[in-house]
Amino acid sequence: MNVAIVGSGPAGLYVAEELARQRPGVRIDVFDALPTPYGLVRSGVAPDHLSTKNVTRAFDRTFDREHVRFLGNVTLGTDVSYDELKAAYDVVVLSIGANIDRRLGIPGEHLEQVYGAAAFVGWYNGHPDCRNVIASLEGKALAVLGNGNVALDIVRIVAKTADELSESDISRHAAAVLERSTITDLYLIGRRGPVEASFTSTELAELGELGRCDIIVDPSQLPDGIGPHIGEKEIKAKERNVEILRDYAKRELGTKPVRIHFLFCAAPQAVIGEDRVRGLLLERTRIVERGRAELTGERFELPVDVVVTAIGYHTKPPTGVPFDETRGVIANDEGFVEPGVYVAGWSKHGPKGVIGTNRTDAKQLVGRIVSDFDRSPDRVTKPGGDSIDALLRERKVRVVDFDAWRRIARAEQARARNGKPSEKFTDVAEMLDAAFMGN
Ligand code: NAP
Numbered sequence: 393m394n395v396a397i398v399g400s401g402p403a404g405l406y407v408a409e410e411l412a413r414q415r416p417g418v419r420i421d422v423f424d425a426l427p428t429p430y431g432l433v434r435s436g437v438a439p440d441h442l443s444t445k446n447v448t449r450a451f452d453r454t455f456d457r458e459h460v461r462f463l464g465n466v467t468l469g470t471d472v473s474y475d476e477l478k479a480a481y482d483v484v485v486l487s488i489g490a491n492i493d494r495r496l497g498i499p500g501e502h503l504e505q506v507y508g509a510a511a512f513v514g515w516y517n518g519h520p521d522c523r524n525v526i527a528s529l530e531g532k533a534l535a536v537l538g539n540g541n542v543a544l545d546i547v548r549i550v551a552k553t554a555d556e557l558s559e560s561d562i563s564r565h566a567a568a569v570l571e572r573s574t575i576t577d578l579y580l581i582g583r584r585g586p587v588e589a590s591f592t593s594t595e596l597a598e599l600g601e602l603g604r605c606d607i608i609v610d611p612s613q614l615p616d617g618i619g620p621h622i623g624e625k626e627i628k629a630k631e632r633n634v635e636i637l638r639d640y641a642k643r644e645l646g647t648k649p650v651r652i653h654f655l656f657c658a659a660p661q662a663v664i665g666e667d668r669v670r671g672l673l674l675e676r677t678r679i680v681e682r683g684r685a686e687l688t689g690e691r692f693e694l695p696v697d698v699v700v701t702a703i704g705y706h707t708k709p710p711t712g713v714p715f716d717e718t719r720g721v722i723a724n725d726e727g728f729v730e731p732g733v734y735v736a737g738w739s740k741h742g743p744k745g746v747i748g749t750n751r752t753d754a755k756q757l758v759g760r761i762v763s764d765f766d767r768s769p770d771r772v773t774k775p776g777g778d779s780i781d782a783l784l785r786e787r788k789v790r791v792v793d794f795d796a797w798r799r800i801a802r803a804e805q806a807r808a809r810n811g812k813p814s815e816k817f818t819d820v821a822e823m824l825d826a827a828f829m830g831n
Pocket of ligand 1: 496537538539540541542543545582583584588589590591595659660702703704705743744745746
């Protein structure tokens with residue numbers, strides 16, 4: 393069996409490992425549009441959460457397997473088409489993630505100082521497409537819309553001092569902008585209440601440890617109990633979140649230079665401003681049956697200078713790949729797209745779950761792939777990677793294999809300063825220079 397996996401983030405790499413285990417001898421080619429592997433582990437996980445990134449060691453062991461190859465710097469839809477992959481491989485697994493920010497659909501969203509989380513996170517993590525997204529963070533207040541872990545990541549990174557970020561792998565350009573930033577007030581705005589927030593308690597508690605920040609929580613926004621709409625399994629985690637917020641609400645306000653404000657039950661109605669953002673128009677909500685937010689009609693303005701939306705992502709399908717517009721994912725039935733084609737991770741089920749979720753999902757998906765393959769009566773084994781290698785050579789695509797990626801990684805480590813583990817290249821040309829050094 394020969395397999396193409398498109399996307400070298402956790403979803404694709406857990407599928408690669410599981411396939412290699414269940415089917416020794418399977419030939420697997422893992423493609424990525426970037427010359428660098430690991431997807432969101434490299435460009436999504438917060439730069440100060442270095443231990444989370446240790447999972448790349450396990451991924452490296454997958455690439456050490458004899459029949460697993462990395463083909464970086466190859467874009468599906470540009471360098472190679474979906475049809476060409478289907479013609480070359482017995483199985484194609486699409487694990488291309490969801491990197492397009494969902495839109496709020498409210499007036500003022502187009503203003504320059506409104507950023508989506510994918511762009512903002514990509515910016516501080518050195519993704520080549522996002523290097524120039526933010527040149528400065530000016531003004532006094534920044535609002536993050538959304539109450540998930542991505543929103544907490546963004547607030548924490550903006551709130552940290554240069555010293556607190558010194559051992560992170562935040563990109564140099566972003567660290568410089570943050571150091572110059574004049575932002576003193578960070579608003580975390582949820583359209584529902586503290587119980588309905590989807591952030592997790594470890595991440596919530598981390599905010600309380602930041603040296604230069606006071607945290608402001610209005611105790612009247614905290615509920616006395618957890619409503620019946622919360623499932624049994626989730627109750628403990630929700631109670632813990634409310635407990636942490638209660639602790640924040642009790643803290644005496646000091647004179648710290650930065651404040652983090654939690655604002656619950658406030659649904660964004662408009663971004664206010666003509667040439668630049670001046671504020672947000674919010675409407676109070678109340679929580680009704682099944683945890684739903686109902687608008688109350690009570691509107692208020694919050695002066696802010698920068699807005700970041702952290703309200704989820706959708707997938708951008710390459711040409712020819714069937715797309716489910718409503719869900720913003722590749723159209724699929726439990727991972728099956730069409731004969732010989734499967735989908736994994738956020739491009740399958742949307743942006744939810746943590747890195748480890750992909751491991752469990754991979755076991756299930758690979759079970760299905762293997763059994764479909766074995767049951768297929770008129771199976772013709774396809775030519776595999778050699779035919780794609782020839783195409784890419786003909787098209788003069790500079791394919792980055794795993795050794796070449798290792799050269800990039802070593803160069804990134806070598807240029808890191810002052811205790812940072814690495815200084816990522818933020819430009820594909822620089823990455824290719826390092827990859828093909830001496831060639
Ligand atoms: P998320 O947890 O789904 O949070 C999205 C937030 O956006 C929710 O609070 C949602 O509110 C809100 N929202 C959606 N549409 C909105 C609108 N029109 N107006 C206002 N608010 C709106 O997603 P995420 O934070 O992007 O995270 C994605 C996944 O990555 C999650 O599984 C997360 O746990 C994971 N992640 C984990 C870590 C970590 O473990 N440290 C770090 C980052 C990300 P409603 O609930 O009301 O819809």
